[in-house]
Amino acid sequence: MPDPTVNRRPGRGPRAAEAIFDTTLRHLAERGYARLTIEAVAQESGVNKTTIYRWWPSKPALLRAALIHARVLDIDIPDTGSLRGDLIALTEQITRLLTDGRTEPVARAMTAGTGLPDDELAALTRDFFADRFSREQPVFIRAAARGELPADTDPMLLLDLIAGAVWMRVLLRREPVPPDFARDVVDAVLPR
Amino acid sequence: MPDPTVNRRPGRGPRAAEAIFDTTLRHLAERGYARLTIEAVAQESGVNKTTIYRWWPSKPALLRAALIHARVLDIDIPDTGSLRGDLIALTEQITRLLTDGRTEPVARAMTAGTGLPDDELAALTRDFFADRFSREQPVFIRAAARGELPADTDPMLLLDLIAGAVWMRVLLRREPVPPDFARDVVDAVLPR
Numbered sequence: 173m174p175d176p177t178v179n180r181r182p183g184r185g186p187r188a189a190e191a192i193f194d195t196t197l198r199h200l201a202e203r204g205y206a207r208l209t210i211e212a213v214a215q216e217s218g219v220n221k222t223t224i225y226r227w228w229p230s231k232p233a234l235l236r237a238a239l240i241h242a243r244v245l246d247i248d249i250p251d252t253g254s255l256r257g258d259l260i261a262l263t264e265q266i267t268r269l270l271t272d273g274r275t276e277p278v279a280r281a282m283t284a285g286t287g288l289p290d291d292e293l294a295a296l297t298r299d300f301f302a303d304r305f306s307r308e309q310p311v312f313i314r315a316a317a318r319g320e321l322p323a324d325t326d327p328m329l330l331l332d333l334i335a336g337a338v339w340m341r342v343l344l345r346r347e348p349v350p351p352d353f354a355r356d357v358v359d360a361v362l363p364r
Numbered sequence: 365m366p367d368p369t370v371n372r373r374p375g376r377g378p379r380a381a382e383a384i385f386d387t388t389l390r391h392l393a394e395r396g397y398a399r400l401t402i403e404a405v406a407q408e409s410g411v412n413k414t415t416i417y418r419w420w421p422s423k424p425a426l427l428r429a430a431l432i433h434a435r436v437l438d439i440d441i442p443d444t445g446s447l448r449g450d451l452i453a454l455t456e457q458i459t460r461l462l463t464d465g466r467t468e469p470v471a472r473a474m475t476a477g478t479g480l481p482d483d484e485l486a487a488l489t490r491d492f493f494a495d496r497f498s499r500e501q502p503v504f505i506r507a508a509a510r511g512e513l514p515a516d517t518d519p520m521l522l523l524d525l526i527a528g529a530v531w532m533r534v535l536l537r538r539e540p541v542p543p544d545f546a547r548d549v550v551d552a553v554l555p556r
Binding site: 280283294297298301302305326328329330331332333335336337338339340341343344345346347356357360361 | 472475486489490493494497518520521522523524525527528529530531532533535536537538539548549552553
């Protein structure tokens with residue numbers, strides 16, 4: 173159990189959590205999972221390793237928390253007044269995460285999972301994307317309330333198409349992202 | 365220059381090319397790029413390493429040839445008589461490549477590129493997907509000839525959406541692929 177006398181943000185970890193998460197993701201990107209160690213993360217984050225172990229008792233637990241809670245991987249859930257506007261804003265944020273020099277290597281390392289036992293990698297990526305998906309729900313709830321979402325629309329399929337297109341274009345095809353890419357992607361998948 | 369007296373399939377490499385490609389991809393998946401060696405590939409494929417060097421003078425050249433020419437990563441370009449039918453067949457093949465136990469680890473290793481200098485990885489993935497894209501062109505040429513393809517349709521965007529959705533669902537989100545996934549993906553992106 174965490175020590176209740178430690179000053180902290182509830183549920184998010186110790187005060188140094190942000191520094192710990194940033195170091196964890198940077199080490200993951202630079203060294204790969206196999207050479208990621210709680211000791212090195214603690215040292216570089218300026219905390220005692222027992223502080224990390226108190227909150228996250230294992231390397232997978234620490235990485236999971238960093239992927240889900242690090243501000244650098246955060247997305248703002250848009251509320252532009254239309255489903256189209258919200259999805260374009262989401263697509264632009266996904267594009268930024270997959271092209272920014274700080275976050276692109278993290279996305280690549282997470283996909284690869286090199287050095288992770290396959291079941292741990294599966295659990296990590298599943299948890300990460302399930303958390304994203306649940307955070308994106310308000311976009312679809314508001315769209316349904318506005319009557320913009322046909323009853324047979326599958327939000328997960330829409331998001332797989334949108335996020336997948338960015339992933340393909342940027343990380344796999346390695347082609348440049350045209351200025352109107354977000355708009356074109358969204359217009360291709362929204363019911364007309 | 366390759367020795368012209370060696371019996372070979374023109375342009376594809378020596379007679380043992382298929383075994384060499386298979387071993388290359390398996391070693392990539394099992395060991396990662398950094399520990400992939402031409403020596404080990406030669407030994408396990410039953411050829412002399414000079415045979416490999418004669419055709420592919422470097423590790424990136426060998427891996428590039430394996431990714432582009434290995435039968436295990438091949439796709440049949442469908443010709444079902446409709447754009448919808450062709451795209452569903454393509455989507456099913458992409459799903460198979462990303463779920464089959466022999467090819468899924470290759471796809472993952474290629475995405476990750478762990479151990480590859482970033483410019484070599486970029487060149488490899490760019491070449492691989494450019495080759496795929498050029499092979500898929502007949503689907504769109506035939507669709508245009510049948511009048512099925514609106515003039516403003518971007519085939520690369522369609523393929524990014526389709527392949528990206530499979531990639532997201534299978535390798536990233538780690539959710540099961542429903543039986544009608546290929547059909548649903550294609551119906552979501554085809555102009556109605």
